[in-house]
Amino acid sequence: MKKIFTHTALATALALSAGSAFAAVKVGFMLPYSGTYAKLGEAIENGFKLYVQEQGGKLAGQEVQYFKVDDESNPSKGPENANRLIKRDGVDILVGTVHSGVAMALAKAANDSDTTLIIPNAGADAITGPLCSKNVFRSSFSNWQPGYAMGAVAAENGDKTAVTISWNYAAGKESTDGFKESFEKAGGKVVKHLTLPFPNVEFQPLLTEIASLKPDAVYTFFAGGGAVKFVQDYAAAGLKDSIPLYGAGFLTDGTLEAQGASAQGLQTALHYADGLDTPRDNKFREDYIKNFPQLPPDVYAVQGYDAAQMLEAGLKAVDGDISKKDAMRDAIRSAKIDSPRGEFTLSKAGNPVQDMYLRKVEGDKNQFVKIAVEKLADPARGCKL
Numbered sequence: 001m002k003k004i005f006t007h008t009a010l011a012t013a014l015a016l017s018a019g020s021a022f023a024a025v026k027v028g029f030m031l032p033y034s035g036t037y038a039k040l041g042e043a044i045e046n047g048f049k050l051y052v053q054e055q056g057g058k059l060a061g062q063e064v065q066y067f068k069v070d071d072e073s074n075p076s077k078g079p080e081n082a083n084r085l086i087k088r089d090g091v092d093i094l095v096g097t098v099h100s101g102v103a104m105a106l107a108k109a110a111n112d113s114d115t116t117l118i119i120p121n122a123g124a125d126a127i128t129g130p131l132c133s134k135n136v137f138r139s140s141f142s143n144w145q146p147g148y149a150m151g152a153v154a155a156e157n158g159d160k161t162a163v164t165i166s167w168n169y170a171a172g173k174e175s176t177d178g179f180k181e182s183f184e185k186a187g188g189k190v191v192k193h194l195t196l197p198f199p200n201v202e203f204q205p206l207l208t209e210i211a212s213l214k215p216d217a218v219y220t221f222f223a224g225g226g227a228v229k230f231v232q233d234y235a236a237a238g239l240k241d242s243i244p245l246y247g248a249g250f251l252t253d254g255t256l257e258a259q260g261a262s263a264q265g266l267q268t269a270l271h272y273a274d275g276l277d278t279p280r281d282n283k284f285r286e287d288y289i290k291n292f293p294q295l296p297p298d299v300y301a302v303q304g305y306d307a308a309q310m311l312e313a314g315l316k317a318v319d320g321d322i323s324k325k326d327a328m329r330d331a332i333r334s335a336k337i338d339s340p341r342g343e344f345t346l347s348k349a350g351n352p353v354q355d356m357y358l359r360k361v362e363g364d365k366n367q368f369v370k371i372a373v374e375k376l377a378d379p380a381r382g383c384k385l
Contacts, residue, residue, distance in 0.1 A: 025062045028091030032072065047301035053291070060319070086109060118139055132350065145178065146248035162183060167195065218239075333350060356372045
């Protein structure tokens, strides 16, 4: 009986391993699962898993095993949390995160351990600039990209002067710098950049200064609760009807319900929009709503979905052998991703080269208006790859 059992066990093992020559690919999600950004982390994970589900639960024929750590949106805990996934769980791929400060710590941990990292949101320019690395990729955007696109639109609209305003932190500076670069390149002039400490929302003194400066337009980078209050205060100050307010897409993404009538008609730039109405996006939205009815199919879900696509492109090139890191990374960098946002490629620095859309708030939608800038590549200043 013992001999028969051994043969049976061997046959079972062979059957289980058929078509899968390697161990399961271990994917570690380091995302915010609590606090302000919890819904964003959930949407990213949902999008990633939706793509894997569409491939029959595998990527390039390999099973996918998931591990999760709540990054708590706390940069000081970044190294410790990253090492829980890298050293304790032995993940092959890191996927994270939303907060740029945490992403910087995550990128360092990935580099130190030679682990492949796909960033599904954090837009810090430095990650694909001075800190660029052969094993770090982004499925989202750089902070510079939406700002640059909106500056081009403002100039196209005939605006000659502008004021920029943001919290005094890296994301705000990088976004407003992007706006200034393209706006002034087209002949416009940013007459003043206004800031206030994060997360201060006492906007009234700055709104009074904007009114006195009388620019043709205002460009802003705010998100979350700050975006809600800024949009409401801007309208309440009587500025909305006299000085057009432009923003990076996060001004009105996930905030429209709270902003109410104050947001109607606002124009923003981002790499995703409602109403793209392409077969690829319509199918994605339909499938996402079917599987995750509690959350909208938003930009965060798309970024998670495309992180999985990028990983699959790399795995296919090495026939699922995750140990062939360099070949897999080269394949990711040279991939063409068929995204719900529209097809995109990756720059040498690992950042999407993608269409940036002009959107206009109509009801509860950031409705597609037009392509603001086609195939916009982040300049990756300081990258030595």
